Amino acid sequence: MRGLPLASTGVNAADMIPRTQRTPIRRPTSAVRSGRSAEDRVFTAVLDAILDHRLAPGTKLVERDLSEILGASRGAVRAALRRLGHDLLVELRPNRGAVIANPSAAETRDLLEARRVIESALLQRLARTLSAKQLAALRAFCADEQRAYDRGDVKTGKRLSIRFHKLIAELAGNAVLDRFMEQLICRTPLLARNGGRLAAYCGAQEHREVVEALARRDAAAAVRRMSAHLDSLERHLTLDEAAPAADLAEALLAR
Amino acid sequence: MRGLPLASTGVNAADMIPRTQRTPIRRPTSAVRSGRSAEDRVFTAVLDAILDHRLAPGTKLVERDLSEILGASRGAVRAALRRLGHDLLVELRPNRGAVIANPSAAETRDLLEARRVIESALLQRLARTLSAKQLAALRAFCADEQRAYDRGDVKTGKRLSIRFHKLIAELAGNAVLDRFMEQLICRTPLLARNGGRLAAYCGAQEHREVVEALARRDAAAAVRRMSAHLDSLERHLTLDEAAPAADLAEALLAR
DNA sequence: GCATCCCGAATTGTCAACAAAACGACCGCT
DNA sequence: AGCGGTCGTTTTGTTGACAATTCGGGATGC
Numbered sequence: 001m002r003g004l005p006l007a008s009t010g011v012n013a014a015d016m017i018p019r020t021q022r023t024p025i026r027r028p029t030s031a032v033r034s035g036r037s038a039e040d041r042v043f044t045a046v047l048d049a050i051l052d053h054r055l056a057p058g059t060k061l062v063e064r065d066l067s068e069i070l071g072a073s074r075g076a077v078r079a080a081l082r083r084l085g086h087d088l089l090v091e092l093r094p095n096r097g098a099v100i101a102n103p104s105a106a107e108t109r110d111l112l113e114a115r116r117v118i119e120s121a122l123l124q125r126l127a128r129t130l131s132a133k134q135l136a137a138l139r140a141f142c143a144d145e146q147r148a149y150d151r152g153d154v155k156t157g158k159r160l161s162i163r164f165h166k167l168i169a170e171l172a173g174n175a176v177l178d179r180f181m182e183q184l185i186c187r188t189p190l191l192a193r194n195g196g197r198l199a200a201y202c203g204a205q206e207h208r209e210v211v212e213a214l215a216r217r218d219a220a221a222a223v224r225r226m227s228a229h230l231d232s233l234e235r236h237l238t239l240d241e242a243a244p245a246a247d248l249a250e251a252l253l254a255r
Numbered sequence: 256m257r258g259l260p261l262a263s264t265g266v267n268a269a270d271m272i273p274r275t276q277r278t279p280i281r282r283p284t285s286a287v288r289s290g291r292s293a294e295d296r297v298f299t300a301v302l303d304a305i306l307d308h309r310l311a312p313g314t315k316l317v318e319r320d321l322s323e324i325l326g327a328s329r330g331a332v333r334a335a336l337r338r339l340g341h342d343l344l345v346e347l348r349p350n351r352g353a354v355i356a357n358p359s360a361a362e363t364r365d366l367l368e369a370r371r372v373i374e375s376a377l378l379q380r381l382a383r384t385l386s387a388k389q390l391a392a393l394r395a396f397c398a399d400e401q402r403a404y405d406r407g408d409v410k411t412g413k414r415l416s417i418r419f420h421k422l423i424a425e426l427a428g429n430a431v432l433d434r435f436m437e438q439l440i441c442r443t444p445l446l447a448r449n450g451g452r453l454a455a456y457c458g459a460q461e462h463r464e465v466v467e468a469l470a471r472r473d474a475a476a477a478v479r480r481m482s483a484h485l486d487s488l489e490r491h492l493t494l495d496e497a498a499p500a501a502d503l504a505e506a507l508l509a510r
Numbered sequence: 511g512c513a514t515c516c517c518g519a520a521t522t523g524t525c526a527a528c529a530a531a532a533c534g535a536c537c538g539c540t
Numbered sequence: 541a542g543c544g545g546t547c548g549t550t551t552t553g554t555t556g557a558c559a560a561t562t563c564g565g566g567a568t569g570c
Contacts, residue, residue: 063552075524078552082334086341095531095552107430114431121372175362176369180435318522330554333522350522350561 038072042080045070045252050089050100050189051162052155054251057102057190061090061248069249087183089190101190108191112234115184119165119230120223122172122181123210127219134171138211141167146204157204162189164207192237206232293327297335300325300507305344305355305444306417307410309506312357312445316345316503324504342438344445356445363446367489370439374420374485375478377427377436378465382474389426393466396422401459412459417444419462447492461487 036044046066049055066077085092091101103111126134141164148157162185169181206229213222291299301321304310321332340347346356358366381389396419403412417440424436461484468477 062550064550073525074552075526079337082337083341086338096533097552110429110431113429114435117373117376117432174365174368176365176439177372180369184431317520319520328555329522330556351563352522 038070038076039079039083042066042070042072042077043083046080046084047089047186049251049254051159051186052254053189053192054254055100056193057100059100059248059251061098061100063097065248066252069252088187101187103187103190108234108237111184111187111191112230115181115188116227116230118177118181118184119168119226122168122174122177123214123222123226124219125172125174126168127214127217127222129173130171130214130217135211135215138167138171138214142204142208142211145207149204161203161207168210293325293331294334294338297321297325297327297332298338301335301339302344302441304506304509306414306441307509308444308447309509310355311448312355314355314503314506316353316355318352320503321507324507343442356442358442358445363489363492366439366442366446367485370436370443371482371485373432373436373439374423374481377423377429377432378469378477378481379474380427380429381423382469382472382477384428385426385469385472390466390470393422393426393469397459397463397466400462404459416458416462423465443488 046055046061061081063074063077063081066072066081067074070077072080081090081092081098084090085098089101090098092098141160145157145160145164148154148160165185166178166182169178172178206225210222210225210229213219213225301310301316316336318329318332318336321327321336322329325332327335336345336347336353339345340353344356345353347353396415400412400415400419403409403415420440421433421437424433427433461480465477465480465484468474468480
């Protein structure tokens with residue numbers, strides 16, 4: 001019953017049985033299967049679902065449901081939710097559970113301004129320090145990204161588009177700013193209720209232009225390109241309400 | 256016995272009794288006394304001790320000791336330590352407990368660079384948007400700070416010096432950058448093993464110069480002043496090892 | 511002298527049961 | 541119909557007990 005995706009109907013058979021009669025959690029198998037701790041598995045499962053736009057803002061995350069779906073104890077789920085809450089990826093409402101965070105218009109504006117500030121600083125630093133090897137890595141990454149879109153693999157393309165910004169942060173060599181960027185990047189998909197179309201504005205072309213400006217050691221141009229990139233992203237966000245996931249299990253277990 | 260500072264000897268009478276024979280935790284009184292949750296009390300007790308240089312990097316934080324000292328359950332202590340760990344204020348070593356974080360030279364450099372990046376952005380924004388009321392608040396704050404130092408109240412002075420940077424972040428009106436600044440500010444005392452002398456380099460005079468540049472709407476000058484301020488702070492850090500607190504209870508309960 | 515092993519104490523990690531709170535459906539009342 | 545109260549169910553919060561791991565000291569062997 002666990003991971004079987006029978007939810008194209010939007011109805012789960014488990015919903016028919018009272019909660020108290022359901023079979024208890026089975027943990028050993030899946031806990032052993034992965035090397036990471038149960039808490040990490042829950043954390044990354046929810047995070048990945050957010051990054052892939054499989055979990056929309058506002059979706060309720062019930063502890064027992066998560067523990068059954070992911071084969072973790074409730075304690076592990078709680079710990080993971082606390083971490084996600086601390087990163088502002090989920091909103092923790094005392095005594096009322098956790099929901100996927102639903103950033104306001106003000107938060108959206110602030111987050112994108114923060115990205116402009118930090119990514120500009122990263123690029124200015126990178127324009128000075130970039131090694132030939134690092135430049136090659138950036139170019140190879142953009143090529144991968146472009147290929148994914150070219151062959152119609154939008155899912156992979158979007159993941160790589162997200163990781164491009166993380167790569168910039170890593171290469172800049174400041175661990176503190178790198179961590180901040182990771183947090184901002186992970187929250188960005190929550191701003192976009194129109195997940196599908198977002199890809200067009202975080203595409204390989206604009207990334208390549210940033211990289212080529214870096215290759216010329218033209219910090220100002222790189223910053224300009226990146227700002228324009230984030231501007232267009234911001235302009236094309238829709239703030240409409242998105243529908244919460246019909247089936248939590250499907251959203252969390254999709255690979 | 257709880258809060259009595261009898262530790263000038265460096266020895267605590269409680270250390271003489273085996274752990275298993277000690278009286279259990281008394282919680283109700285202190286839990287009721289403060290409106291906040293037990294977890295919050297532990298969190299702020301440790302944080303305040305870090306900010307006041309009462310807890311040196313490397314100090315071990317044993318869960319049961321904290322729960323006895325602060326009258327909280329072990330669960331609450333664990334949750335607070337997780338939060339502190341997430342903010343990089345304590346290092347969580349799996350199965351080996353938590354210690355006050357001990358930033359490396361590289362982390363020190365990165366953190367101060369991050370502060371320059373973000374505080375510069377905040378000031379540039381503030382120079383444009385600062386209202387007369389906000390300017391008055393900044394000037395009043397600097398006056399308070401100066402008065403504290405003038406009357407020899409270094410403890411209050413240092414606390415206000417820290418909060419000055421937080422005030423800048425709040426006035427700038429970007430919640431995301433404000434939160435980042437809070438994290439950076441809270442970690443900064445960990446960089447300074449010479450807590451006492453730090454005050455001289457985070458004093459009211461340099462803060463006032465920043466404010467006056469803002470008053471003239473001279474963003475460039477404000478940024479210059481702030482960068483110089485952070486530069487001098489960085490130059491005067493000593494990376495020597497500091498002695499861990501002799502008595503954890505005294506360090507945590509001091510007001 | 512020095513490294514290694516082993517054991518008991520101390521400490522952290524985990525869980526399952528219990529307590530408390532919030533939600534939702536139902537019902538009666540105006 | 542609309543409002544407000546009540547009760548059972550669901551869900552979150554907390555605790556205390558137990559399991560697993562690490563730490564420190566001392567004995568042992570080289």
